Amino acid sequence: MSHIISATHLVKHYPGVVAVAGLDLAIPKGICFGLLGPNGAGKTTTIEMLEGIHMPTSGTVLYKGEPLGARYREEVGIQFQHTALQEFLTVRETMELFESLYPRTLPIPDLIEMCSLADILNRDTRKLSGGQRQRLLLALALINDPELIFLDEPTTGLDPQARRNFWDLVTLVKSRNKTIVLTTHYMEEAYALCDEIAIMDKGKIVSQGSPSQLLSDHFGDVVLQIPKTDAGTKVFELGLSVVDAADFVEIRTKQLHQALKQLLDGGVNLDRLRIRAWTLEDLFINVTKKNIKS
């Protein structure tokens, strides 16, 4: 499989801090690759080295097998986590500004349509909502028709509706055979968009693969959820692996029949029992031993 971008033994030191500690990565062409990790794991540092914004302390980054150079700037699209735009320009003027910076660009009308910007073309960029701003930033990242697109936490701070609209947009971009490198704090976002994910912790990749493969590799058991009012206190006396959650208990087991029999024999009411699927958030916590929400 051909890799559009790869990193070998990537290390980045800041004074007193090792942000990235020997990272190896190879991203195949045409996929959406998710880079996940808790705050301070080194995601942004890694992605900015891949983008060519920061030089690694050691290690190499190759784009189509070659070191990053002038061609890379022309063929890559980037949406930073925090980006300011030139003030007092409208959406259209901002797009025209960035269009003029590249030798080869997509037609602006196509981008306007793709990113649903028609209604806000003449609006000052300082007066855009969070969702509108992110759509504009994505349009700017796509303006040079890039083969490789970096999206660094593109939906952070957006409301659920705007976030899902943005996912549709990313899916549309992906369908055009573009390679996307995405960092996000939202596990459902990574699950919905990514073909492959890597979870980082303390500057290293601790787990990598497709979401479904990683879930099956890490979790061989089943999670049963029973409302606390039904479970009572008896459930804790049956010798099962029980986790006390907010208004229900979770029972984790690899032997479903045996567990159900124990619960029935113990007189636990199973009328409202549910089987919950393992999620990327479970995986994340499992491999980083941290709660992402913390």
Place this chain on the structure above:
Amino acid sequence: MKKFLAVLHARNMEFLRDRSAMTWNLAMPFMLVIGLAFTFSGNNKEIYKIGIFGGIDTLSRIAPELQSTKHILFIPYDDLSVAINKVKHHQMDMLVDVSATPKYWVNSSSPNGYLLERIIRGTEGKLFQRQAVEGAEIRYVDWFLPGILGMNMMFSCLFGVGFVIVRYRRNGFLKRLKATPLGAFQFLLAQLVSRLLLIMVITTVVYTGCNLFIEFNMQGSYWDLMFVTTLGAMCMISIGLLIAARTASEEFAGGILNAVTWPMMLLSGAWFSLEGTHQWVQNLAEIFPLTHMIAATRAIMNEGATLSQVMPHVWVITAMSTVFIAIGAYIFKWE
């Protein structure tokens, strides 16, 4: 009150921990007070200005009474024509030539010149031959116009370029541009040309508008004036680019910009002539591009100087611009 104190504390901590900004805020007024104290030190109460051609030592030998008269400032000159021109335009009250046969030049329409003439006759009798000079007084407005325009250009170029680039860097816009094929030199050149066009249009509009009411004295060529002011503006912009080449702290940049603009404002001759100040002050003023721009524009406007006559100033401004732009572009960082 609790909320107010919390915000007050947070802002104080932010300021105190930004060491570069705090250092400048402390150092700047300190240096200013010390500098001004030295510049205008002494107990001078001179009322009249007499230019001396031929050496003050010679004057004290042949006309000791005149030389010891109080409240007269004696300013040595090496170039007789320059000194005569000053008397002609009332920029100096009298010129005394002691290089050969003693003589003095006085402007017939100068009140101070008249009084000095009475003094010189009273102290030295008929030792000096009278040489009359005719010429209209250069109004103060004509004298300080180049200074006002120059200062406006300085502030606009330095803050308009330096501050803006620092803000771009701070809010991440430069980082976004770094991710495009745009080169640093292209970016800096665009900033330079943009500000240059703006400031030249603004200055032209201000000059033309004011000229309708005040009718400024213009002895030289407008093209020469345009050439010199364009070069001067470019030099100011290049200083702004140099200051903004690396820092991301607006407070630090503000401190540096103030540290550059204040001495230029005070010592470049925008408000008052430095004649009669310490020699080291006059030497110091020579390192400021504004000094050269104002001197050249004054010479063109008030004395009708040609471009070749102000060429020494032009070369200095050009050399400074080249050096500042080169260093600024070399050390520039997007982040």
